[in-house]
Amino acid sequence: MPKKPKLVNKKGIRTDGRKLDEIRPLKLEVGVVHNADGSAYIEQGKNKILAALYGPREVHPRHLALPDRGILRCRYHMAPFSVDERKSPAPSRREVEISKVIREALEPAIFLERFPRTSIDLFIEVLQADGGTRCASITVASLALADAGIPMKDLVVACAAGKADEHLVLDLNDIEDKEGKADVPVAYLPNFDAVALLQMDGQLTIDEFKETIDLALNGCRQIYAVQKESLKAKYLAAKEETEEVEEE
Amino acid sequence: MTSGIISSIRRKQIAQLIASGKRVDGRGPTDYRPIQIETGIIEKAEGSARVRLGKTEVLVGVKIGLGAPFSDRPNDGVLTVNAEFVPLASPEFEAGPPKEEAVELARVVDRGIRESKAIDLEALCIVPGKKVFVVFVDVYILNHDGNLIDASALSALGALVSAKVFKYELKEGEVEMKPGFTELPLKNLPVAVTFADIGGRLVVDPWIDEEKVMDSRLTMSFGKEGKICAIQKGGTGTLTPQQIVEAANMAREKAEELRKFVEKS
Numbered sequence: 001m002p003k004k005p006k007l008v009n010k011k012g013i014r015t016d017g018r019k020l021d022e023i024r025p026l027k028l029e030v031g032v033v034h035n036a037d038g039s040a041y042i043e044q045g046k047n048k049i050l051a052a053l054y055g056p057r058e059v060h061p062r063h064l065a066l067p068d069r070g071i072l073r074c075r076y077h078m079a080p081f082s083v084d085e086r087k088s089p090a091p092s093r094r095e096v097e098i099s100k101v102i103r104e105a106l107e108p109a110i111f112l113e114r115f116p117r118t119s120i121d122l123f124i125e126v127l128q129a130d131g132g133t134r135c136a137s138i139t140v141a142s143l144a145l146a147d148a149g150i151p152m153k154d155l156v157v158a159c160a161a162g163k164a165d166e167h168l169v170l171d172l173n174d175i176e177d178k179e180g181k182a183d184v185p186v187a188y189l190p191n192f193d194a195v196a197l198l199q200m201d202g203q204l205t206i207d208e209f210k211e212t213i214d215l216a217l218n219g220c221r222q223i224y225a226v227q228k229e230s231l232k233a234k235y236l237a238a239k240e241e242t243e244e245v246e247e248e
Numbered sequence: 249m250t251s252g253i254i255s256s257i258r259r260k261q262i263a264q265l266i267a268s269g270k271r272v273d274g275r276g277p278t279d280y281r282p283i284q285i286e287t288g289i290i291e292k293a294e295g296s297a298r299v300r301l302g303k304t305e306v307l308v309g310v311k312i313g314l315g316a317p318f319s320d321r322p323n324d325g326v327l328t329v330n331a332e333f334v335p336l337a338s339p340e341f342e343a344g345p346p347k348e349e350a351v352e353l354a355r356v357v358d359r360g361i362r363e364s365k366a367i368d369l370e371a372l373c374i375v376p377g378k379k380v381f382v383v384f385v386d387v388y389i390l391n392h393d394g395n396l397i398d399a400s401a402l403s404a405l406g407a408l409v410s411a412k413v414f415k416y417e418l419k420e421g422e423v424e425m426k427p428g429f430t431e432l433p434l435k436n437l438p439v440a441v442t443f444a445d446i447g448g449r450l451v452v453d454p455w456i457d458e459e460k461v462m463d464s465r466l467t468m469s470f471g472k473e474g475k476i477c478a479i480q481k482g483g484t485g486t487l488t489p490q491q492i493v494e495a496a497n498m499a500r501e502k503a504e505e506l507r508k509f510v511e512k513s
Contacts, residue, residue: 104484195488198466
């Protein structure tokens with residue numbers, strides 16, 4: 001058995017050079033898939049994830065349609081080349097569960113009652129996975145929803161916190177996720193102080209758990225700021241373009 | 249599990265009662281329904297248990313066989329948990345491959361067992377990288393009256409506690425069975441405690457009508473030393489950070505109560 005790698009050094013620096021409460025470099029882009037009604041792309045550390053949605057549109061099969069509200073359908077899927085050992089493209093049980101929890105994290109933010117008898121079909125493709133893909137997927141998916149002009153109460157943002165060696169850390173990367181002692185993904189609606197997704201695996205005392213939640217919510221607030229900026233950036237770019245055209 | 253139709257008058261009644269600290273079936277917010285557990289009821293399975301949680305009934309069978317370990321865990325036995333929502337258990341269940349809810353149930357039960365390190369997987373290694381014991385935990389829902397997660401986790405634990413592993417001898421790298429059994433090596437006893445959030449109030453062990461009304465669901469699994477080992481939020485509502493902390497404190501107490509049923513069995 002190879003020796004367990006050390007995840008945090010004596011100075012409190014992690015394997016990728018981050019401090020304990022630091023999130024990974026984040027890049028967000030809105031409106032990246034031409035055909036889709038809304039789309040967005042995220043890079044968070046080595047995670048590279050694309051989200052696109054179609055709808056509100058007619059529901060197929062029809063019997064799934066609801067008379068008083070729209071339905072949200074969500075597919076989280078990992079590309080075969082996104083991980084070290086090729087992943088079969090058939091949906092695994094893990095992907096089925098993650099699709100469900102992502103849907104349940106996004107639904108509270110969306111005014112689905114405005115779109116009876118329709119569906120919003122959201123597709124998330126993980127092109128490269130580096131730990132914390134469900135959180136990054138939620139962050140990018142809510143941008144895709146906003147890009148499509150779906151009315152929402154708030155952007156949903158997600159970030160994990162957990163325990164690596166004996167330290168509580170924010171935004172776990174792949175090795176911290178696999179070799180660490182606990183992982184707590186949290187999705188959050190900052191304007192409502194509402195938690196929309198909460199999961200945990202590993203082992204934590206109740207006190208550690210409370211601290212971990214606070215840490216994760218802190219991470220969510222940091223990502224939220226970037227999320228809002230990226231949405232604005234799309235419209236700023238469009239505005240500049242029209243201004244240029246007008247000048248000509 | 250939140251699908252299914254419930255009349256709006258019933259919905260209102262349940263929510264109003266809970267708002268005043270009561271419940272339609274007479275329980276308090278932190279009361280479980282009566283729990284019964286029987287173990288060793290399927291002779292052909294290496295371990296088995298049936299849990300009755302009110303009218304919810306879950307049967308778990310544990311089969312133990314030989315197999316290869318995962319390449320990234322060459323020294324560990326293998327645990328797999330599967331759940332079947334058999335159609336006889338509810339008018340809302342259909343035959344066919346496991347749906348989203350069954351997959352989630354199995355994975356939440358699995359996470360509780362795995363993350364608490366309940367089974368000593370290293371002790372189930374026979375030839376590192378080649379041959380290990382594989383523990384199959386199959387959750388069979390027999391009657392669905394709400395809170396399948398807690399009933400299934402408890403039943404799975406009962407089945408694991410009662411499980412036996414056959415004795416063996418290694419002859420030139422081949423496993424030969426010997427007469428007699430040893431107990432399945434267990435290091436922890438994880439139990440799951442589930443809450444429903446109905447109108448901002450948490451109630452423990454929701455039965456089916458409460459599940460149809462609930463905004464969200466929160467499950468927390470605890471190991472023996474009072475450590476949290478798994479959490480799963482479900483449903484399309486949200487929770488406040490205060491509610492989550494409140495739930496964690498309550499769940500730790502309730503977990504101790506539940507564990508006693510397995511220790512007695």
